[in-house]
Amino acid sequence: MARRKAGTEADNQPTMHDVARRAGVSQMTVSRVMRGAGYISKDVRKEVVKAAREIGYVHNRLAGGNASYDNPLVGVVVPTMQNRVFTEVLTGINETLDESGLRPVFGVSEYSLDAEEALVFDILSWRPRGLILPGLEHTKALRQIIARTGVRVAEIMDTDGDPISSCFGFSHRAAGRDMAQHLFDCGYRRIGYAASQGGLDLRATKRFEAFADRIRSAGARLVGALTSDGPSSMLAGRQMTAELLQRAERPDAIYYANDDLAAGGLMHCLAEGLSVPGDVALAGFNGLGFLSALPMRITTTETPRYEIGAAAAKEILGSTSPAGVTKVFEISVSVGETT
């Protein structure tokens, strides 16, 4: 039987040797069975599996894992868990990794690049097979350590910038510009804007900058831009909408940093008896599924969250493409209609 630090009571976990002894084979054979690698005869495999089950052996990846560097962990950093967008990305990542027996180790950066750096240093200590990071902006130290360790990295959600190696996303500048154009084309001229996260969301900022540029160059006016602190929520959207609509120069359309805020805006309108888009048009971002359940539709930009997560995960587990893959996903403005 395997022993462990003297005195650690009944903490003697079985090892491959124990399984091997019981099955009458060598430890190496057990290792091959556990990993499903190499040639193993049906009979031996059955014996080994049976022996392992009988003594309650669980494969220990920490052990040899440091001698062989093929570690089925993938580090994943997301900016927040409060936004459905990232849970959908995570779902795409998780399902794709699952198929290949990889497992995500994750951290939440709360939109802080310094926190992201600390997270990545920590996660790298697990020698992950790859890293999935949000956005293209990172600290210098983070870029350095990634270059030094040579870990495979997939950046996601954004393509406006300089990727470390591969990235999967779309252009937020284009998204902002297109929405501005769309609102202008629909005849709106006094535009409001509402965001959250206190401006830490760099991709939302990119959208807004491109949006504002186009609004102005087209000849419309940005009549108010609010940013709330903290995570985005319907409530924050509702409150900012109320504030925007009380202004002297009242907007005829409002662009929100995301659908949650926009839906909150819609709730304000419902509560106040305002018609959408008659009294004020609302535009969100992401195209989350719950929009289709609302009593009125709002305009939004459809983004492929699940697909981005899945593509990034595939990149990590792929043996192909050493570096330099940039996949730009299609996004499309979907025009809301009142039901």
Place this chain on the structure above:
Amino acid sequence: MARRKAGTEADNQPTMHDVARRAGVSQMTVSRVMRGAGYISKDVRKEVVKAAREIGYVHNRLAGGNASYDNPLVGVVVPTMQNRVFTEVLTGINETLDESGLRPVFGVSEYSLDAEEALVFDILSWRPRGLILPGLEHTKALRQIIARTGVRVAEIMDTDGDPISSCFGFSHRAAGRDMAQHLFDCGYRRIGYAASQGGLDLRATKRFEAFADRIRSAGARLVGALTSDGPSSMLAGRQMTAELLQRAERPDAIYYANDDLAAGGLMHCLAEGLSVPGDVALAGFNGLGFLSALPMRITTTETPRYEIGAAAAKEILGSTSPAGVTKVFEISVSVGETT
């Protein structure tokens, strides 16, 4: 310099020995600095940190990790990522673990106990410090392996059942019963019910059973119970509500398995011009924050998602309490009012 499997090109990651050589100390001293354990003088610490930074060394937990069994990984299984409830639980878990330098490795079971079993076997191969599992129902094999390995386990969300060791949650039967009583006390007598996940959500089922019992024993009638497949969503809630309200015996109150479904019901009512709770009362479950942004309030049961996650995480990292902790959190029916 450290070498690695011959021929693996520039894949020679530095080791503690390299750092030690550069800093003029022993490998063990580097180990102590990296872990922040043992006694280290300020000067030596500074030298070591500097040397590590210079050569780009990242601590490798896989290596010695198998000799010492104090592994800062915690396995976390959630039934779904589609429901805000679990992302809030995850947030509580993550933030609490973060403070102690632990990291979650997670898996999604999709409400399947067999999938949960497979996930746990996989996660156990990382020799996690502990395991956080949803609910009290698990496969026999899972219970066995947990007993065999002696891994610390915290079950969460539910207290109606027989915990493996410690559990953190509340009684779903009580929640269902209380809501039934509340609706009865308010005078509702024809009650509808709507759920999702095709009945796989065992905790929702417990709520419903206790709810239905009380409804009947109190003398009201359950006039319809619908269950949609797939994850819960506002859209599913809206559709089921439409269906329930078309029935011959039209419900005067509807209980939903969660707030998303209930909010969908509210959207149906808004779209149809029905007054809530005048024409039909709606009751959800969880008390999610977005309810406060809706133009009308619905009744719900407040559950402490974040707190449950945080408590479970604390239990895992606590050296106290070898086993047998059951913490039942308060839940409360919060009555909706029309704004």
Place this chain on the structure above:
DNA sequence: TTCTGATGTGTTTACGTAAACACATTGATG
């Protein structure tokens, strides 16, 4: 028939860290 490559199993050793133990040095305590 002999050779060859696929199949199946064992032996030896490396992996990089951390525990265990040993041993200075220092400052405070009695």
Place this chain on the structure above:
DNA sequence: CATCAATGTGTTTACGTAAACACATCAGAA
């Protein structure tokens, strides 16, 4: 002033797995 505990650092060794290599056996090809 001797003793002791706290502080600081080094040496040796264990951890459990998987790579590398070795060596059978066997079927089909040459």
